Each structure stands twice: as structure tokens, then as C-alpha cells.
Amino acid sequence: MLKFSLFLLHFLFTISSSSTIIPLPSTLRASDTNQSWSSPNSSFSLSFVAITPSSFVLAITYNAGDVIVWSATNNATGDALVVDSGGSLNLLNNGALRLVNGSGPVVWDSDTADTGVSHASIDDSGNFRLLDNQSFSLWSSFENPTDTLVPSQNFTFGKILRSGFYSLSVDRSGNLSLKWNGTVEYWNLGFNSSINGNLSSPRFMLRSNGILVGLDSSFPGGMVNMAFSTDYGEGNGVFRFLRMDGDGNLRIYSISGNDGAGNMTPTWAAVTDQCRVFGFCGDMGVCRYGDSNPVCGCPSQNFEPVDVNDGRKGCRRKVELEDCPGDVSVLQLEHTEFLTYPPEVSEQTFIVGIVACRSNCLQSDSCIASTLVADGSGFCYMKTPGFVSGYQGEVVPSTSFVKVCGQAVPNPPLYRDTSGKDKDSRLRVMVVVVVVLAILLALVAIMIGFWCWFYRGSEKSGHISAKYELVDYASGAPVKFSYKELQQSTKGFSEKLGEGGFGVVYKGTLANRMVVAVKQLEGIEQGEMQFRMEVATISSTHHLNLVRLVGFCSEGRHRLLVYEFLRHGSLDKFLFTLKESLNWEKRFNIALGTARGITYLHEECRDCIIHCDIKPENILLDEVDTAKVSDFGLAKLMNPKDTKYLSLASIRGTRGYLAPEWLANLPVTSKCDVYSYGMVLLEIVSGRRNFEVSPETDSKKFSLWAYSEFEKGNVEAIVDKRLEEVDSEQVVRAILVSFWCIQEQPTQRPTMGKVVQMLEGVVDIERPPAPKPVAEVWNGGATMTVDSNASALSTNATSTRAPSSSPSFMNIRVSPPRSQRGTVKESS
Structure with missing residues (x-):
């Protein structure tokens, strides 16, 4: 009998599957720093960690104390509970797990007394559990997280990570959010913005390869959202964990198996701009x-x-x-x-x-x-x-x-030091600085005197003065970056986001951790002053549906523009590449937002800005899929002579979106953008490139085939097959507007302001004339053609303007559909 008891006791303290068993009763003491309950592979340990020689916290740590992944905390504040050297953790015979101070009072309790706990265990994933005889978990550290999540630990609705005033939680709609004081939400990572209502089991999990993944059993495929650490998938010996830090940011940290104690590297942060953490x-x-x-x-x-x-x-x-x-x-x-x-x-x-x-x-x-x-x-x-x-x-x-x-007293250019340094030390530093500056100023004054003596009145001095003269524009002027700064922020222009007619775009991160898109412009021949004046014009445009210009670089032959970075990228991949496309509500909002942005450029800016290259690739989407038009104003940078007539060699539009007047060498006006927008609008509805031909379209250009199908009342043939539900009235309205926009004659096209009204349903829409193909007779004999890659253009058109026949758009009417397919009647 004694041998059997010893064998059973030995078994309880050894590995069972992948966990170490702790029997009842058992005790850990704060005074014994070598005592711990460790997992089978010794990666995780439950023990007391000293924060001062006389104060300790109860914690589960990784790698012999390198990282605290769980601690006994105050549930209300999230603060770790501290005990003195006489403190202990007691696993009692009644199943209670209690942390007591040396003076005797209970500091923390698992509330599992008399619930059937038969033993405890800690496994190789770092989960400490209280189990019954059937190994059913009655309490676990994974189900009661503090400020850290480890791989394979589920984070579900009702659980909270806390650190001071800050907390991380998941709501029923599957939204992972950071909050200050439990009220102000300053960041969120949603499952899917189109999901409304409650999900059945929303949860997040950090995988060992560095991917934070959102899961829900009711969502097709189970996986609905992901965030990646910068080292995801690298190395088998890397331990990663997610932590709610005291500065209000949520980060993924990585520790290599070769690193020493404390060498944690942040590889992902929820809030990329720390100053945007509320209450920081x-x-x-x-x-x-x-x-x-x-x-x-x-x-x-x-x-x-x-x-x-x-x-x-x-x-x-x-x-x-x-x-x-x-x-x-x-x-x-x-x-x-x-x-x-x-x-x-x-x-x-x-x-x-x-x-x-x-x-x-x-x-x-x-x-x-x-x-x-x-x-x-x-x-x-x-x-x-x-x-x-x-x-x-x-x-x-x-x-x-x-x-x-009283009187407002502004700060000096930099904030005063509030770090509590000794005032006498700062005074000595100031004295030294003043003396050094005085000497430098004296030397500079002497050098300027010699320069003026030898070079005053020369043409060279006037040229240098003009070159570096600064123009002070209104507040909100773009930041001027050096080429070296942008080279460093883009890691040597290594991460390419895309390429268009105006240059290549790279991803970068500025010194303040703001993520930006850096465009290297090609073909710029202006001087620095003229370039900066054009950039100032672009930066003076501020609209919800325009990409914001952050800054620029004009250094030698280098001309670069720095834009805000939009996480979801360009519209074209959602229309033509991805299997999971945007729903109709998002598409219609994108079409309307794009129209509003172009309207602002055409009608609301001090100077009318013609985009000249409206296409899905130049419509970017932010985190909530708000449309923002990019690359506006660049056409003038490419054509600095500011002429109304642009030669064919200067055309930088894109195949399928060029207005006929481009090819006929007629005056380029804002109606060129209207034509391009009409083509884009038709693509938003159909999910197909407008210049594609196929047997399905009777080998016709899609826009011409779409009009013939619309005339037959076959609206369903035009609409993207991936769309499950659409608003038929909005679909018909969008199709009619697109046909008006792609009319051959510029005078027949509406203004962008009128386009917005038509899409919003403010004005009625009449049936538009049939659009004509681009490559056809113009003014009795002239033909225009575009080759397959749109790089070579040819024309035998004369430069005479086509006759005008402008309809009145004040009485445009949308007629009701003949059937559920959205068929449109002709207006009387």
C-alpha cells in the first residue's frame, strides 16, 4: 500500500500528456525564490517574482522569468497584487487557490472552494488550470487573462486585458477594441464592417507564427480578420505574445530562443502613431x-x-x-x-x-x-x-x-523639459551653449563679410539666393523632406506598392511612425520654385474624398510626393482581382464619394484641377472603405506650360478611360474627367473592365454591349454576378449616370456636381443617347485608334470641335422599372 501511494504521488508530479500535475494540498512561498510549479518542458512556471527585495507578485512566466504572461491582479483596476516576503500561494484540500500576505489576510482567491477540484496542472502552452476528477477545467489562467495573451489562448466576448486606464475587449459584433477608462474607444479591429448584429462565437487568437487572427464559427470559412507581425512565420525558436501595454498600445512581441533575458522586440502595434492613443x-x-x-x-x-x-x-x-x-x-x-x-x-x-x-x-x-x-x-x-x-x-x-x-503665453518651439533634471545642471549647459553659439555666430559673420566682399553684385549670388528662397504659404503647407530622409523611411525604396503613369509608389514610415506612401515622380522638368508652387496648390485641397498630401521632396533631380497611406489599397483589386468583392452598399458609397471628390477639384477649389487619369487604380480605400481620389494635380506637374491643348505625346491617361477629345487633339476640359468617371462607374456596377471584349459581350466593347442590354431591359446581365443583394433603384440610377458621362460630345456630359445630384436622386434622369465607340468617324472622316497597350496613339482627325447638342439636366428623370430586374422606360 505504501509503495502504491508513493508511486501515485510520483505520478502526480510528473508529466501527464503535456502537463505537470500539482496535487492537493500544495504551497508556494514567496521567500523561496527557487520554488515553482513548472510545465513539462520548463518553458512556463508559476512562481513568485520579486519586484523589490521585500515585495513579490504571483505570476506565470516564460523562459525562467523573462516574460510575465499572467499575474494575480485586482479585477477592477488590473493592477498586480503585491505581497511581502511572508506571502504564499495555497492550493487547499477544498479546492480553493488563495494568495495570502505574510500578515495573514487573503489577497486573492480563485473562488473554487468546494467545487470538486481534485488537482491542478500547468501545461507547455502556459495554461494553469484547476481540474476535477474527470479533468474538467473549473478555473484556468487562460480564461482569466490579465494583460497578456500567449499563442493558442482564446480571447473571447466578456474577457478583458487591462493595463492602468487602458483595456482590450471583444464585443458581440466581433469588434476588437482598445478603450481608455472603459469609455473612449480610440482603436478597433473589426471582423467585417458589413456584419451587423451578434456573432455566435467571436474570438481572437495569436498563433505561434505571429498572426493575430479573428475567428467565428458562424462566418463562412471561420476566419474573418487577421493582423501580421513583421516576423510572422520566421524561425521555429521564436516565442511571440500579445500584450496590452501601459502606454495604451496593443503590441505583438517576439523573443528569439537565442536572446537573453528581456530582449523583447515589438513586431506589431495596433496604434502606429503613439500620440493618437487617447490620454497618453x-x-x-x-x-x-x-x-x-x-x-x-x-x-x-x-x-x-x-x-x-x-x-x-x-x-x-x-x-x-x-x-x-x-x-x-x-x-x-x-x-x-x-x-x-x-x-x-x-x-x-x-x-x-x-x-x-x-x-x-x-x-x-x-x-x-x-x-x-x-x-x-x-x-x-x-x-x-x-x-x-x-x-x-x-x-x-x-x-x-x-x-x-489672462494673456495667452505660447510655448517656445519645443516643449520645456519636464523630466525633473537638476536646474543647476541645465543652467551650466545653457551657458556652454550660449558661448558656443556666440563663437559660431562671429565666425559666420566673418565668412559672410568675405563672401559679400568678393561676390556682391555677381549673377551667381543672385542665382543662389533665388534658388533657396522659401515661399510661406498658408497653414497646412506640406512638409519638405530631404531625399535621404525618404530613402531611410522607405528602407531604400524597397517595398513597392504600385506603379502608374506618373511614377512608382513605395511604402514608408516617417520618424513619428506615421505610415505613408511615397511617389517617385518621373518626367518633371520644372525648377524647384515652380515645383513647390504646384505642390502648394495640390496641398491646399482638403476634402474627405481626396488623399491628403503630407509632404514633398525637391532635391536636385529628385521629385517625390509623400501621401497618407490607405490600408485597403486601390479599388481595382476589389473589382477585378479578389474573389470576395465589395457589397453593393459599399460600391455605391465609393461611387458617390469619388464623384464628390472630383466635384471638389472641378468646382470648389480656387483653381479648377483637372485630374486627367480617373481610373480604379487611382481610387484608394481607407480602413472603412471610404473612397479617396489620388494623383490629382499631377497632370499639370507633367505639363508645366499650362496650355489648354495637349499634344498626343503628352497624353498620360489609361486605356479604356480616355475621353474622345484627347485622341482628337481637342481642348482638354473637366469633361474629360467626367468621361473617365463614367467608365469607372460602369465598372463598379459590373465588376468588369470596360475595354474587355468576349463572346458574352458579342465581341463588343463592354460599355456598348451594356447599353444594348439595358435597352432590352436586361439589367441583370450588366450587374456583377458576385453581388448577392442590390438596391435596384440605385443600380439603374448608376447605370444611367454612367451612360450620360461617356457621351461622345463633351457638351452632352453633365458636370460632376450634377453627377452627384443624379446619384443622390436629387434630380431626375432621362434616357441617355447611345454611347459611341472611341475608334470611329469624327466630323466626317477622321478616325482615332488606340493600340493594345495604350502607349502609342494615332489620329487623322482634324482639330475642329464637334457640334454641340447639350440637353437640359434640370429635368433628368429616372423612370420606374418594368420588372424586378430594374428595366427602365423611356421618358415621355
Whole structure:
């Protein structure tokens, strides 16, 4: 009997399958640092970890204490529970697992007393469990996560990762979100934006190869969303884990088997721009970048840090607003945004100009700050007392205002140091700096004197002065980058995103961790000053449906433009490449958004901007599939002489989208963009290239075949077969608008403003005439042809304008369909 008992005890402490068994009762003591409950392969251990010589936390660690993947925490705050050297973890005979302090009180309890627990185990995946006789789990560390997830650990609805004020959770719609204080959602990764309602089992899991994957059993295929670490799939000896960090960011970390203790490398971050984490710099704190790292400061010298040793604790007014009635002023902060996320966006949002945004806040007793977003929306966000989180930087296009007592005293160009360094040390440094600067200034003055003596009045000096003269444009001007900076940010132009008629586009990451698209322009012959003036014109356009220009480079022969990076890429891959296409609602919103963006370029800018290359490849989609038009304004950069007549050699359009007047050498107007947009609109409906011919289209160009099918009432033949549900009225409206846009005569085409009204259903639409093929007789004998790769163009057309026959678009009418297929009657 004794031998059997010893054998059973030995068995319980050895490997059972891939887990180590811990019998009842068992104890771990904080005073014994060598004591632990380890997994069979010793990768994971449950033990006490010393944070000071006399304080300890109970934790599951990886690789002999390198990484804490679970700890006993306060469920409300997420803070780790600390015990003294007399503390212990007791697995009792009644199945309770309790953490007690040396003085005796229970600090933490698993709440499993008298539930049938027969033993505990820890396996090679790092999961510590309390099990019954049938090995059914009654409590586990995987089901009670703290701030970290390891591979194979499910993260489902109801679970939360916490770190200070920040938390990560999954809701029933399958949305993985980061929140500040449980209320302000500043980041999310949804399963699928088209999913509405509850999913049956939404969950996320980090795989060992570095892929964060979203899963749901009710979704076709099970897998619905993924995020990749930069080293995913590399090496068998790499351990990766997901952690909710105390700075509010969610990151994937990697540890190589060859690394020493603490060598963790972040390989993915949810928020690529750390300053966009709500509350990162505390209440009334403003985040900006010093070198490449975010630093915290105060909005102005009317504020002071709450803690000079920790800038992340925020700022406070030196004099509170209620202490200076009648003496309140407003400080204007350029390139500054007070972050606003739902549910804050409510009645405190207005559509006003910059003056009204400032004055409304000044006159409102409940407003302490406001932000005007320079994205073309005109939104002004009013911030009320509670919590205000700021972001300032050259790439931030917004203007903000903050109330202060008395006279507003702005900050110097850089924030004051709030790290708590010794004042005498800083004074000595300042003295040395002043002396060095004085010497340098003296040397510079001497050199300038010699230069003026030898070169004054020469043509060379005038040329150099003009070359480096800076033109100061309005606020929101693009940032000028050096070629070396962009070469470094793109890793030597190694990650190619695409290539078009204007040059190659590369992915890059700026010093502030903003991801951008860098376009290397080809064929630019202008001087630096003219190029910068054209770039300034492009950057002055701000609209929700236009890609934002961040900056530029004009250095020697190098001409580059830096744009915001749009994660979902261009529209063409969703229409022609991917098996899973966009649904009709998204397609119609993309068509409408694109039309609004082009309307802004044609009719709402100070100078009309003709795009000249509207096509799906130049329509980009952001995270929520909002359409943004790119490459606008580049045609003028390519043709600096600003002539209304462009030669055939200068054509940079794309096959299938060129308006007939391009090929006939007629004046190029905004109606060229209307023609191209019509072709794109037809492709959005059909999911097919308009220049493709096939037996299905009777060997006709698709646009001509589509019109004949529409005349027959066969709308279904035109619509993309991948679309399961469509709004028949919107489909008919879009098809009619596309036929109006691709009319041969420019005068017959509507303006883009009218196109928006037609798509929105504001005006009625009449039946359009049949479109004519591009390669046909023009004005009695001239023919135009385009070769297969659209690189060579030929014409024998004369340069006479075709006769005008412009219909009235004020009474355009959409007639009701004859059947459920969306057939259109002719208007009377």
C-alpha cells in the first residue's frame, strides 16, 4: 500500500500528456525564490517574482522569468497584487487557490472552494488550470487573462486585458477594441464592417507564427480578420505574445530562443502613431515627437505639469478659469488636435469655420478647448471639462484653441523639459551653449563679410539666393523632406506598392511612425520654385474624398510626393482581382464619394484641377472603405506650360478611360474627367473592365454591349454576378449616370456636381443617347485608334470641335422599372 501511494504521488508530479500535475494540498512561498510549479518542458512556471527585495507578485512566466504572461491582479483596476516576503500561494484540500500576505489576510482567491477540484496542472502552452476528477477545467489562467495573451489562448466576448486606464475587449459584433477608462474607444479591429448584429462565437487568437487572427464559427470559412507581425512565420525558436501595454498600445512581441533575458522586440502595434492613443499624456497634456519618440508637454506656458518627474500625468492651469471671471482668452495652437473619439462626437460637434470655432468656445461656459479638423468636413469639436488629450506635430493639419486665464503665453518651439533634471545642471549647459553659439555666430559673420566682399553684385549670388528662397504659404503647407530622409523611411525604396503613369509608389514610415506612401515622380522638368508652387496648390485641397498630401521632396533631380497611406489599397483589386468583392452598399458609397471628390477639384477649389487619369487604380480605400481620389494635380506637374491643348505625346491617361477629345487633339476640359468617371462607374456596377471584349459581350466593347442590354431591359446581365443583394433603384440610377458621362460630345456630359445630384436622386434622369465607340468617324472622316497597350496613339482627325447638342439636366428623370430586374422606360 505504501509503495502504491508513493508511486501515485510520483505520478502526480510528473508529466501527464503535456502537463505537470500539482496535487492537493500544495504551497508556494514567496521567500523561496527557487520554488515553482513548472510545465513539462520548463518553458512556463508559476512562481513568485520579486519586484523589490521585500515585495513579490504571483505570476506565470516564460523562459525562467523573462516574460510575465499572467499575474494575480485586482479585477477592477488590473493592477498586480503585491505581497511581502511572508506571502504564499495555497492550493487547499477544498479546492480553493488563495494568495495570502505574510500578515495573514487573503489577497486573492480563485473562488473554487468546494467545487470538486481534485488537482491542478500547468501545461507547455502556459495554461494553469484547476481540474476535477474527470479533468474538467473549473478555473484556468487562460480564461482569466490579465494583460497578456500567449499563442493558442482564446480571447473571447466578456474577457478583458487591462493595463492602468487602458483595456482590450471583444464585443458581440466581433469588434476588437482598445478603450481608455472603459469609455473612449480610440482603436478597433473589426471582423467585417458589413456584419451587423451578434456573432455566435467571436474570438481572437495569436498563433505561434505571429498572426493575430479573428475567428467565428458562424462566418463562412471561420476566419474573418487577421493582423501580421513583421516576423510572422520566421524561425521555429521564436516565442511571440500579445500584450496590452501601459502606454495604451496593443503590441505583438517576439523573443528569439537565442536572446537573453528581456530582449523583447515589438513586431506589431495596433496604434502606429503613439500620440493618437487617447490620454497618453494625461489630462490637458499634449503629445508630440522628439526625435523618433513621443514626449509629453503642456499646451502653453499658462499650464504646468502635474508631476515634473512624469510628463504622462498631464497638466493643470496655473490659474483656473473660475478664478478669473471676465479675463479669459483663447490661445490658438497650429498643427494641434484635441483627440475626439466616440461617444464624445455628439452634440458638441459643429460645422463652422475657424473664426466661429474659436469664438463659439470662448463664449460657451461649458467649453474649455476646441479643434477644427482640416479635412474638408468643417467639423469643429468642442471639448468640455472632464479629460482632454492633445496631439501636436507638423503632420497634424488641424487647428485647436484652448481657454486660459489672462494673456495667452505660447510655448517656445519645443516643449520645456519636464523630466525633473537638476536646474543647476541645465543652467551650466545653457551657458556652454550660449558661448558656443556666440563663437559660431562671429565666425559666420566673418565668412559672410568675405563672401559679400568678393561676390556682391555677381549673377551667381543672385542665382543662389533665388534658388533657396522659401515661399510661406498658408497653414497646412506640406512638409519638405530631404531625399535621404525618404530613402531611410522607405528602407531604400524597397517595398513597392504600385506603379502608374506618373511614377512608382513605395511604402514608408516617417520618424513619428506615421505610415505613408511615397511617389517617385518621373518626367518633371520644372525648377524647384515652380515645383513647390504646384505642390502648394495640390496641398491646399482638403476634402474627405481626396488623399491628403503630407509632404514633398525637391532635391536636385529628385521629385517625390509623400501621401497618407490607405490600408485597403486601390479599388481595382476589389473589382477585378479578389474573389470576395465589395457589397453593393459599399460600391455605391465609393461611387458617390469619388464623384464628390472630383466635384471638389472641378468646382470648389480656387483653381479648377483637372485630374486627367480617373481610373480604379487611382481610387484608394481607407480602413472603412471610404473612397479617396489620388494623383490629382499631377497632370499639370507633367505639363508645366499650362496650355489648354495637349499634344498626343503628352497624353498620360489609361486605356479604356480616355475621353474622345484627347485622341482628337481637342481642348482638354473637366469633361474629360467626367468621361473617365463614367467608365469607372460602369465598372463598379459590373465588376468588369470596360475595354474587355468576349463572346458574352458579342465581341463588343463592354460599355456598348451594356447599353444594348439595358435597352432590352436586361439589367441583370450588366450587374456583377458576385453581388448577392442590390438596391435596384440605385443600380439603374448608376447605370444611367454612367451612360450620360461617356457621351461622345463633351457638351452632352453633365458636370460632376450634377453627377452627384443624379446619384443622390436629387434630380431626375432621362434616357441617355447611345454611347459611341472611341475608334470611329469624327466630323466626317477622321478616325482615332488606340493600340493594345495604350502607349502609342494615332489620329487623322482634324482639330475642329464637334457640334454641340447639350440637353437640359434640370429635368433628368429616372423612370420606374418594368420588372424586378430594374428595366427602365423611356421618358415621355
